[in-house]
Amino acid sequence: MFAVNYSILSADALAKQISLDYGLPIAWVKFYSSGFNDTYQLACEDGTRYYYRVYRHLWRKLEEILYEVDVLNHLASKQFPAIRVIHRTDGSQLSEYRAPEGTRYGVLFSEARGKEISYGDDQAGTAYRYGIAEAQMHLAMADFYSAHSRAPLDLDFLTASVLVNAEAFLLHRKEDWEYLVTFANHVRAGLEALPASALPQGFCHGDLQAYHCNIDENGVMTFYDFDCGGPGYTAYDLAVFRWCGRLQEQEMERWEPFLRGYQEVRPLTAVEQASIPYFVACRYLWHISVHTFNAPDWGMGWLNDEYFDGRIKGLQQLASDYPELAP
Numbered sequence: 001m002f003a004v005n006y007s008i009l010s011a012d013a014l015a016k017q018i019s020l021d022y023g024l025p026i027a028w029v030k031f032y033s034s035g036f037n038d039t040y041q042l043a044c045e046d047g048t049r050y051y052y053r054v055y056r057h058l059w060r061k062l063e064e065i066l067y068e069v070d071v072l073n074h075l076a077s078k079q080f081p082a083i084r085v086i087h088r089t090d091g092s093q094l095s096e097y098r099a100p101e102g103t104r105y106g107v108l109f110s111e112a113r114g115k116e117i118s119y120g121d122d123q124a125g126t127a128y129r130y131g132i133a134e135a136q137m138h139l140a141m142a143d144f145y146s147a148h149s150r151a152p153l154d155l156d157f158l159t160a161s162v163l164v165n166a167e168a169f170l171l172h173r174k175e176d177w178e179y180l181v182t183f184a185n186h187v188r189a190g191l192e193a194l195p196a197s198a199l200p201q202g203f204c205h206g207d208l209q210a211y212h213c214n215i216d217e218n219g220v221m222t223f224y225d226f227d228c229g230g231p232g233y234t235a236y237d238l239a240v241f242r243w244c245g246r247l248q249e250q251e252m253e254r255w256e257p258f259l260r261g262y263q264e265v266r267p268l269t270a271v272e273q274a275s276i277p278y279f280v281a282c283r284y285l286w287h288i289s290v291h292t293f294n295a296p297d298w299g300m301g302w303l304n305d306e307y308f309d310g311r312i313k314g315l316q317q318l319a320s321d322y323p324e325l326a327p
Contacts, residue, residue, distance in 0.1 A: 007099050011031045011040055014040060014054075022086060025044050026044060027044055039053050040052040050108055051109045051110075051224075052106055052107070054106045055107075056104070057104050059294075060227070063150070066148040069107065070147075071144065071226055074141065123254060124257040131262035141202055151230060153230050158286060160184070161293070162180070166292045169292055187282060190325070196233070199271055201232060203231060204236055205228070206228030210245065210254065212224055235275045239280045240279075242255050243280050246318075288311050291307075
């Protein structure tokens, strides 16, 4: 067998296996999406739907997956509206597959109630409620403990990894590479000077970018996709929301009501508020880092000059908009 970086498991084969492992009367399984991992949508004969994630080989180690399972089980114990991990008939929560590239793991999740969140009708009100829900999640996770480990969302992860992953792509763009190095080091220095040691830490979802939740007819937001989560600075989760608002050119329209809602539940310290611009910058850096890191599986063609033109321009605009980030 020729070496394989990344394979896609058959939906038909998974339908049979999931039915056996979970004792569910499966009507169909469809390959839903790929990215960090592969996601399958499935329906039972009674119409109940689930989502099955098959983690990419080497993207998440077994320890890291078990940590994410612990997060969701903790939120379930707190009655917080997030997707639930479905147990197999033997009581376990993971399945193991011998894929061509190596061992891959699968976890079955409940479907988030309601419809995908939208900001079209009431942008400020939706952002406000999202802020409340995010703060409630952080409070629910305040006493979280896991015997399993996951890489922390620390300053190395947020500011240094991009310099490791992106360097090879910028060898022919010396000026842009030097700008990226200077920018990342400046952001790290700014956080260290706050000091970063004074920032509250805990579980971070890592991808609360105004979405990744469904909302039902009662306005309850149910969150999903915890794959980017881990221990880190709580303020980073807020900055990810602000980052997404910038990308969609709705930063001020969303940020103020979101922050107001969040602080009604969990007031921020002065140091946390001061850290937000730096963590928004970290999110820009993370995006470049994660794209370049995953190039062996996702492809390199799109990580071209046009891509880096846009990313460097985005960093320069951020430094212009946020005085704290000016060189």
